[in-house]
Amino acid sequence: MRTLVYRGPRVLTLEQAEVPSPAPGEIVVRVEAVGICGSELEGYLGHSSVRVPPLVMGHEFAGEVAFRASDADRFDIGAKVVVNPLLACGACDRCREGRPNICRDRRIVGIHRPGAFAEYVAVPEACAIAVPQAMDMATASLAEPLAVCIHAAKLGLAPFGDVLVFGAGPIGLLTVQAARRMGARRILAVDRQPARLAFAERLGAAVSTPDLLDSRYREVFGLAGTDTVIDCVGVESTRQQALALVNPGGKIVLVGLGHDRTTLPLNHAVRQEVSLIGSYTYTAADFDQAVALLASGAVTREGWTALCGLGQASESFATLADGTNPNGKIIVDPRL
Ligand SMILES: [Zn+2]
Ligand SMILES: [Zn+2]
Incomplete structure (x- = not known):
């Protein structure tokens, strides 16, 4: 073979x-x-x-x-x-x-x-x-990458509210779809590449490049902000922006493995009680859910x-x- x-x-x-x-x-x-x-x-x-x-x-x-x-x-x-x-x-x-x-x-x-x-x-x-x-x-x-996204969404979105997603590569795009199917309301996807943002937009997300994110964030989420960020990139800049933008008491779900080492103002996470949650792969239930979403055509x-x-x-x-x-x-x- x-x-x-x-x-x-x-x-x-x-x-x-x-x-x-x-x-x-x-x-x-x-x-x-x-x-x-x-x-x-x-x-x-x-x-x-x-x-x-x-x-x-x-x-x-x-x-x-x-x-x-x-x-x-x-x-x-x-x-x-x-x-x-x-x-x-x-x-x-x-x-x-x-x-x-x-x-x-x-x-x-x-x-x-x-x-x-x-x-x-x-x-x-x-x-x-x-x-x-x-x-x-x-x-x-x-099913495998979608199960990754379902697992991350479950760790971050309870109850299912708004979500800021860093990355519009395959995992980011599947996270947008998974979060939507699981009941998320407003979704803002961030990426540097315009072609990827176009995919995210077609899947129903609001989009932004990193440099315009501060103003897009307020346009999309208003003064209420968002309690959940899912970072499918995992580099210093996305982790820093996530921490700067998420609501007090919010959750940042870390999925992307871009950089092994990152400098972050962690005292801000302490004072604002922001949770940094690692998310790796999936459980059997997440995988079954991914297969079902794909078989039904809900995620394509x-x-x-x-x-x-x-x-x-x-x-x-x-x-x-x-x-x-x-x-x-x-x-x-x-x-x-
Ligand atoms: Zn993989
Ligand atoms: Zn074991």
Whole structure:
């Protein structure tokens, strides 16, 4: 089979490999759609401490069950599935309290074991979720990033009020859609790139560039301001603006991993009782909710995503990393 191997910073090579055989408890999925994630762009550039070459990345994927181990019979051959790539131990204290995303021994498909930038990928059958047979598989592959956004929205929006979202890349755009479906009222999305803001506007958000944010914030939220900020970028400037703008007693949900170190006026957070909340991946319930929103058509990939084959994926990584790709998100179909 063909597989895309990360060999080092900015080097992704198309290589031949054996089709994986399923270990006990596993199925092998024929990949029909795998999204390129922002975290993988960081990996591609050599900025990720967890993505060590040689590695087959790919953790946002959907496809068809092609083979299965003799003890893995939950799915028929040919069944369409989306895969939750977060493999939690199921036994530690965090797992037992229903928080597998912060499992003390978590592993992720595409980081700790071969991922889906390949024609086939082996996964534990327990992490596969059935989707309707007729569902668009590229849409199904959005379940993973959408689940990230649903998790963040739940941490920040209770009850569901207004929200300021930093970033209108894939996670920002899915956060806008998730927050809206979950009952958020006014949504203001902030990004530097006009093309991305146009996507956010089409999805129903008010938009602003960072330099105009102070005045746009007052126009959109009025004197009441907003109690919730979701930062899908995670650099010093977005974190500082979030802290400066959020209401006293408000919450800043930190999703983006742009900078590891940030200088912030934390005494302001103390005096105003602002909560800084880390949000990482999702629970099984968040993932199921993401699949349901996509299957029902409430969240779509229309107008902000594009498809390419495995042969063009390396170039897509390069243009996405350089900011020259005009699409919000690229989804790879290894059959193309
Ligand atoms: Zn991702
Ligand atoms: Zn665990």
